[in-house]
Amino acid sequence: SLTAGRGFLPRPWPLPFLFVTGGGYLGYQHYKRRSQEDDEAPPSLATPTQVALYHSFPTRLLSRAWGRLNGVELPTWLRKPIYSLYIWTFGVNMQEAAVEDLHHYRNLSEFFRRRLKPAARPLCASSCLISPADGRILHFGRVKNSEVEQVKGVTYSLENFLGPQNSRSKNSSLSFRDLLLSCPDNDLFHVVVYLAPGDYHCFHSPTEWKVELRRHFPGTLMSVNPGVARWVKELFCLNERVVLTGQWQHGFFSLTAVGATNVGSIRVYFDQELQTNSPCYSKGSFHDHSYVAVGDQVLKTTNEGGVVLQKGEAVGEFNLG
Amino acid sequence: STIVLLFEAPKDFIFNLQPGQQIRVGEGLGSL
DSSP states (O other): OTTGGGGTSOOOOHHHHHHHHHHHHHHHHHHHHHHHHHTTOOOOOOOHHHHHHHHHSOHHHHHHHHHHHHTSOOOHHHHHHHHHHHHHHHTOOGGGBSOOOGGGOSSHHHHHTOOBOTTSSOOOSSOSEEOSSSEEEEEEEEOBTTEEEEETTEEEEHHHHHOOOGGGTTOTTSOHHHHHOSSTTEEEEEEEEEOOTTSOOEEEOSSSEEEEEEEEEOOBOOOOSHHHHHHSTTHHHHBOEEEEEEEETTEEEEEEEEOOSSSOEEEETTOTTOOOSOTTSOTTOOEEEEOSOBTTBOOTTBSSSSEEEOTTOEEEEEEOO | OEEEEEEEEETTOEEOOOTTOEEOTTOEEEEO
């Protein structure tokens, strides 16, 4: 009777079924994590199977589809209601936007990349290090034993995050952390800033420094919201990211932009060659671009080998998809 | 999306932050 009735029954679609059940499962896990977060309980980490399941989701494909959707030009009459809903949902402060008229933004991607009024973000003169972005401080502190905390109690490997260093082979007896330090009396510190969907999504130079190398890690695009950062160990090493490394007045300095599902692509204004969330790159690899002299070729933007950035200077932006 | 800063500084570098605090571009993170 099953064979006879096959024509009447809807065909089972394994892929959508997997998405729906998988999405429901992850939603439940997220809900569970939020409850735990509220109770300030120690983080409960995902099992390797759960991470592998999440990792296997086509998050990069979804991200690119999301980007395409949000790049579609909206009719003028539809812009205000759509953006108003976004503003209301994510608590966007439009009074500080350079252009407050919602009809000006042709699509959600443009709205997401909105600029701020020139005086909206004064720079702290008394601090040698300022925030590179609007957001929430997820974690900060000293780096111990070459392990960095993405949130309290959940660590990732510094070497996996930054990738191998050239100086590593010269002195293998030193730890990865020690190899980065220019002076043994110094220490290595870190800060993690999480940008929520309603935040201004450009990032700025946190100090005066010189960028020498860009390392692009194409990876997966899992969510980086604080709940997931508490759940997935090494999340920042799995996701697509752009690592800028160089020197500041005290030695080693790096700024890393980590992508997420909805905000999958990263742009660096002084690097036109950088292409992120592109299907031509495979997960697990990394691609270097040096800003110092390469053979006889010296980049125009360099000053004694490297891109010099001033404190507060706009460096780049995140984009939808 | 997330920004991670990793940097070398003298041992007496002090953060002027609280975990979970909201921050904006240009606000001080720490000092010597």
